[in-house]
Amino acid sequence: MSFSIKQSGLASCMNATNCGLHKRSPLTICRSSFSPSLSLENIPPKTNLSVSKPLHVSSIESIGKEKRPAFHCKAYEADKSQPIEAAAVEVKPEAAKRVKIGIYFATWWALNVVFNIYNKKVLNAYPYPWLTSTLSLACGSLMMLISWATRIAETPQTDFEFWKTLFPVAVAHTIGHVAATVSMSKVAVSFTHIIKSGEPAFSVLVSRFLLGETFPPSVYLSLVPIIGGCALAAVTELNFNMTGFMGAMISNLAFVFRNIFSKKGMKGKSVSGMNYYACLSMLSLLILTPFAVAVEGPQMWAAGWQKALSEIGPQFVWWVAAQSIFYHLYNQVSYMSLDEISPLTFSVGNTMKRISVIVSSIIIFHTPVQPVNALGAAIAVLGTFLYSQVSDLVTINCA
Numbered sequence: 539m540s541f542s543i544k545q546s547g548l549a550s551c552m553n554a555t556n557c558g559l560h561k562r563s564p565l566t567i568c569r570s571s572f573s574p575s576l577s578l579e580n581i582p583p584k585t586n587l588s589v590s591k592p593l594h595v596s597s598i599e600s601i602g603k604e605k606r607p608a609f610h611c612k613a614y615e616a617d618k619s620q621p622i623e624a625a626a627v628e629v630k631p632e633a634a635k636r637v638k639i640g641i642y643f644a645t646w647w648a649l650n651v652v653f654n655i656y657n658k659k660v661l662n663a664y665p666y667p668w669l670t671s672t673l674s675l676a677c678g679s680l681m682m683l684i685s686w687a688t689r690i691a692e693t694p695q696t697d698f699e700f701w702k703t704l705f706p707v708a709v710a711h712t713i714g715h716v717a718a719t720v721s722m723s724k725v726a727v728s729f730t731h732i733i734k735s736g737e738p739a740f741s742v743l744v745s746r747f748l749l750g751e752t753f754p755p756s757v758y759l760s761l762v763p764i765i766g767g768c769a770l771a772a773v774t775e776l777n778f779n780m781t782g783f784m785g786a787m788i789s790n791l792a793f794v795f796r797n798i799f800s801k802k803g804m805k806g807k808s809v810s811g812m813n814y815y816a817c818l819s820m821l822s823l824l825i826l827t828p829f830a831v832a833v834e835g836p837q838m839w840a841a842g843w844q845k846a847l848s849e850i851g852p853q854f855v856w857w858v859a860a861q862s863i864f865y866h867l868y869n870q871v872s873y874m875s876l877d878e879i880s881p882l883t884f885s886v887g888n889t890m891k892r893i894s895v896i897v898s899s900i901i902i903f904h905t906p907v908q909p910v911n912a913l914g915a916a917i918a919v920l921g922t923f924l925y926s927q928v929s930d931l932v933t934i935n936c937a
């Protein structure tokens with residue numbers, strides 16, 4: 539990098555500096571400005587100043603007793619908007635942020651896989667999805683209350699208006715959670731997640747027919763592989779069950795409404811991340827408990843518990859505890875990651891999460907899969923990824 543500064547350039551720079559001296563702060567960073575005290579008397583009329591290295595004038599002080607504010611010049615590369623040394627400093631925070639997001643994603647996927655494995659084990663031995671769903675919410679609520687009491691986590695500042703706007707979100711979350719658990723109690727984990735990958739189709743249809751929103755043709759076209767893949771996987775599923783299929787479909791619809799209510803009601807609220815999900819879990823627990831008692835009841839729970847202990851042994855208690863703990867942890871990490879990334883990155887991560895759950899559950903539970911069934915699952919997941927890409931482009935263009 540080289541600089542060539544002529545006398546006329548120095549003079550114009552000095553004049554501009556003198557004119558704006560009273561308007562500027564004591565320290566100014568510019569590309570071609572020097573201290574107004576720089577004398578040009580010793581520079582020959584046709585002298586050019588050339589250097590082969592970046593020019594950096596750290597400080598220029600006037601000769602005499604009185605010192606005036608110094609002006610700094612820093613070298614810029616042609617394609618950079620910041621000084622070279624400042625640009626170099628920005629690399630470390632950006633790299634650290636990427637590492638942090640990567641850790642969030644890896645933890646999120648791992649916790650979700652572990653939850654689905656233990657959840658399916660519990661439901662196979664103890665087919666009471668309403669109680670299982672209730673225990674998941676209760677465990678998470680207890681964990682957060684302990685965290686707040688011991689000041690491991692900061693206690694959120696809430697008011698009546700906060701809980702009022704959170705209520706419809708909690709209702710939708712409760713329905714979606716129970717419906718997904720009912721689905722997994724009837725069909726394979728992989729099948730439930732294949733159907734749940736069709737959630738973007740529900741989002742577009744609900745927004746179009748209930749909210750009156752319109753989308754470009756590219757968004758509608760991206761739904762074709764999602765719907766087609768889910769249909770192909772459902773038709774070729776060896777252990778198809780209508781209750782399990784409808785549970786996954788209802789879960790999709792409920793979570794779409796949860797997202798809509800959350801976007802509309804939580805704007806400007808200071809509670810976010812894991813504290814937001816903790817409050818959501820507690821309110822959902824209050825909503826779900828009476829319904830769980832009415833649908834299944836303590837007598838059925840007690841009889842089923844004794845049967846599961848006699849067949850599985852004491853490790854069944856660990857299965858129940860593990861599925862409850864890991865359910866809260868994976869949701870908590872997902873909400874924490876949403877604070878750090880864009881919705882597009884989150885949706886891509888959610889798609890990859892489903893792939894990891896589908897593959898791991900097929901391997902662990904030895905789920906029989908036909909080639910056509912696997913093809914339908916792959917098409918549905920690919921369609922979900924394409925939808926996330928297209929919808930993000932539409933958002934950018936609208937903005």
